[in-house]
Amino acid sequence: MNAIEVTNLTKEYPHLTAVNNVSFNVAVGEVFGILGENGAGKTTTLEMIEGLRRPTSGEVTVLGHNVRTELGAIKQKIGVQLQSSAYYKYLTVTEILRLFGGFYEKSLPAAQLLKMVGLESKAKSLIGQLSGGQQQRFSIAASLVNDPEIVFLDEPTTGLDPNARRRLWKLITDIKAKGKTIILTTHYLEEAELLADRVAIMDKGKIIVLDQTHKLVEQTKVPFVITAHLPKLAESTQKKLQKLGTLTTRGGKDDWFELGLKTQAKLNTALIEIAALKPDSITVKRATLEDLFIELTGKKLTS
Amino acid sequence: MRRLFLANLLMLLRNRQALFWTLFFPLMFMLIFGLFFGREIASVGTMAVIKQSDTALATSFTDTLSKVESVKTTTEYSTIDAAKEAMRQNEVLAVVVIPAGFGDVTQPNAPTTVTLITDPGNAASNAIFVSIVNSILTQFNYQTTHTQPIFTIDAQSATTHTVTYFDFVMVGILGMAMMNSSIMGLAVAMTTYREDQILKRMTTTPVPSWKFIVAEVLSRLILNFVQISIILAIGIWVFHGHIYGSIWILYIIALLGAIMFQLIGFLIAGLCNTTRAAEGMAQAIAIPMMFLGGVFFPTDSLPKWIAGIVHFLPLEPLLRTLRQVGIDGLSPFTQPQNLAIIGGWIVILLIISSRTFKLHEG
Numbered sequence A: 001m002n003a004i005e006v007t008n009l010t011k012e013y014p015h016l017t018a019v020n021n022v023s024f025n026v027a028v029g030e031v032f033g034i035l036g037e038n039g040a041g042k043t044t045t046l047e048m049i050e051g052l053r054r055p056t057s058g059e060v061t062v063l064g065h066n067v068r069t070e071l072g073a074i075k076q077k078i079g080v081q082l083q084s085s086a087y088y089k090y091l092t093v094t095e096i097l098r099l100f101g102g103f104y105e106k107s108l109p110a111a112q113l114l115k116m117v118g119l120e121s122k123a124k125s126l127i128g129q130l131s132g133g134q135q136q137r138f139s140i141a142a143s144l145v146n147d148p149e150i151v152f153l154d155e156p157t158t159g160l161d162p163n164a165r166r167r168l169w170k171l172i173t174d175i176k177a178k179g180k181t182i183i184l185t186t187h188y189l190e191e192a193e194l195l196a197d198r199v200a201i202m203d204k205g206k207i208i209v210l211d212q213t214h215k216l217v218e219q220t221k222v223p224f225v226i227t228a229h230l231p232k233l234a235e236s237t238q239k240k241l242q243k244l245g246t247l248t249t250r251g252g253k254d255d256w257f258e259l260g261l262k263t264q265a266k267l268n269t270a271l272i273e274i275a276a277l278k279p280d281s282i283t284v285k286r287a288t289l290e291d292l293f294i295e296l297t298g299k300k301l302t303s
Numbered sequence B: 001m002r003r004l005f006l007a008n009l010l011m012l013l014r015n016r017q018a019l020f021w022t023l024f025f026p027l028m029f030m031l032i033f034g035l036f037f038g039r040e041i042a043s044v045g046t047m048a049v050i051k052q053s054d055t056a057l058a059t060s061f062t063d064t065l066s067k068v069e070s071v072k073t074t075t076e077y078s079t080i081d082a083a084k085e086a087m088r089q090n091e092v093l094a095v096v097v098i099p100a101g102f103g104d105v106t107q108p109n110a111p112t113t114v115t116l117i118t119d120p121g122n123a124a125s126n127a128i129f130v131s132i133v134n135s136i137l138t139q140f141n142y143q144t145t146h147t148q149p150i151f152t153i154d155a156q157s158a159t160t161h162t163v164t165y166f167d168f169v170m171v172g173i174l175g176m177a178m179m180n181s182s183i184m185g186l187a188v189a190m191t192t193y194r195e196d197q198i199l200k201r202m203t204t205t206p207v208p209s210w211k212f213i214v215a216e217v218l219s220r221l222i223l224n225f226v227q228i229s230i231i232l233a234i235g236i237w238v239f240h241g242h243i244y245g246s247i248w249i250l251y252i253i254a255l256l257g258a259i260m261f262q263l264i265g266f267l268i269a270g271l272c273n274t275t276r277a278a279e280g281m282a283q284a285i286a287i288p289m290m291f292l293g294g295v296f297f298p299t300d301s302l303p304k305w306i307a308g309i310v311h312f313l314p315l316e317p318l319l320r321t322l323r324q325v326g327i328d329g330l331s332p333f334t335q336p337q338n339l340a341i342i343g344g345w346i347v348i349l350l351i352i353s354s355r356t357f358k359l360h361e362g
Helices: A042-050 A071-077 A093-101 A110-116 A132-143 A162-177 A189-195 A213-217 A235-244 A264-276 A289-297 B002-014 B016-037 B056-067 B080-088 B123-145 B165-195 B198-203 B209-238 B247-271 B275-292 B304-310 B315-326 B336-356
Strands: A002-013 A016-027 A031-035 A057-062 A078-081 A150-154 A181-186 A198-203 A206-212 A224-229 A246-250 A253-261 A281-286 B046-051 B072-074 B094-098 B115-118
Touching: A002 A042, A002 A181, A016 A042, A016 A057, A016 A181, A016 A206, A031 A042, A031 A189, A042 A057, A042 A150, A042 A181, A071 A078, A078 A132, A093 A110, A093 A132, A093 B002, A110 A132, A132 A150, A132 A162, A162 A181, A162 A189, A181 A189, A189 A289, A198 A213, A198 A289, A206 A213, A206 A289, A213 A289, A224 A264, A235 A246, A235 A253, A235 A264, A253 A264, A264 A281, B002 B016, B002 B209, B016 B165, B016 B209, B046 B056, B046 B080, B056 B072, B056 B094, B056 B123, B080 B094, B080 B115, B094 B123, B115 B123, B165 B198, B165 B209, B165 B247, B165 B275, B165 B315, B198 B209, B209 B247, B247 B275, B247 B315, B247 B336, B275 B304, B275 B315, B315 B336
Parallel strands: A031 A181, A031 A198, A078 A150, A150 A181, B046 B072, B046 B094
Antiparallel strands: A002 A016, A002 A057, A198 A206, A224 A253, A224 A281, A246 A253, B094 B115
8 A cells, every 4th residue: 555645646726737647656664755946836836735725636645545525633643843833932842842742642752852963862852952963853754753655855955054954964864764654745956866765846836747766866867987997998898888878078189088878787797897997087977956956947946 | 622721821831032022011010100100099198296285175176086098197207397397208298287276275375276287289289288177177166166068068979989090090991901912922832733733633642622722812812811810919018909799790890891802802813824913913902992992981981982983993892891890889680781792702703713713724
């Protein structure tokens, strides 16, 4: 059974189609990333799955429950982390976790949740006394208060410094290791590549591409580029390499070669060939989701 | 819902600044009006009595004077000069001198006149002192000559008890406190919650919206209960205000008013997207009602067309009902049209605010 099934989901506003005929499934235990720039429709899609927004058309089932008719059952089984730290500022973090835990049929102890996110020393702090990174970790802890089967993380690392972002990535990986299904929206490509098993890239309300991260990368025009420093290549070697991909010299220098390759298989073959020539230096550059995003949308993904 | 209610209560207590202003704002008015009018009828001021005669009539005069509620008397000054000095120091407002031999029936030339010395700067209280002394002496004259006055006045009050201006204002401040804390408190809290995404976060949980709203309303009613208690306690014990009717019915009516004003708060929160806009709209609604709705003066003194409008606004019928219960000691159903207007407002506001106020836009 899929954890989430989305079929032809559309959300229209008077002057805008925020989400346009989107369909996808998320498997149990999978980390599913939704990538796109601001206004692409990521959050609206997420909120329709969570039952916060009513779809104009289309169907959503979460853990076998229809979001239109069985929202109560769905809410018991999902955990939602919003873009900002949406919590009462006059309650301590422990009090907030206890309060929210009381809303569900089952809940985890506040101390266990705080330990999970490394905030046990902040148990008596108010939310405003936490740093930005700590607030984000707390909001993830709060989304886990009912020990949910699916966790929705909406841009969890936005606005955080690199160190805080890495700590949060580790936390998300830990949550995945517990067997939870995670839906993650982000506009950080690096984050999506690192954390997600599959990624859907959204633009103007539509999913323009959806696949496993490594397969998405292979959809770029030149997914792999080998750069090697070698003495002048023999003509036979050149012909062999040209059969695998596009061979060029780097910066007009005869002893620096670049070989652009389209598939992993061709990359493997080319590496064996070049390694046999004992190059002074060899590097492999893999295309990124950013490259794919630029190719697909003609624009850079800005954070 | 119990958890939400307790959490809300805890947050209201921890938000010290808001709590202080919620309680202090009405108290500020209480202090101002209490200091100026709180002892208005109980005492016009203190009168020094220089008693130089020990006759029965002189003693009877001072005894009668000391029983007059609206004036305090003191005999601590033995000489006229000392009393005059006390008057200059504003310790007493008038001096009455009962001369030696006053009321001595054995002396044919015994003095028959008491002297009243007043400060020309206190014209209003002087008239009262003259009137009091004069009425006592007139009574003595009738007793001495064994005659009865022919023309008398039968002064009747609509109520059977003393009602001061402070009593009127105290109940007005009670209604005003319900209005200000409920409209402003709810409107600001809900828009802040929306801006902070707390309302949205709530909708991700299985808690139904109505439970969230009821918990919010109930916790604020506790705050209103405390407000009412403090206003009445200070009004009655410190400034000698009077509540003649059932104090519990007064509480119920005031809390009913608080619910009506909380609904206005929800309506504002439904119409305004930001806290600033909500603050502005709340003030635009509450301030005109505060000055025109009969908090500080009866609405009868307003121009007729304004009074006609104010009569149907939420605050005025609430204050009329509160005064009916608190001051007149009557049942709130004596003039049921007031309760009907309050009930009408509650129904209308409930319908409109339930359509405009949403925890999260769908």
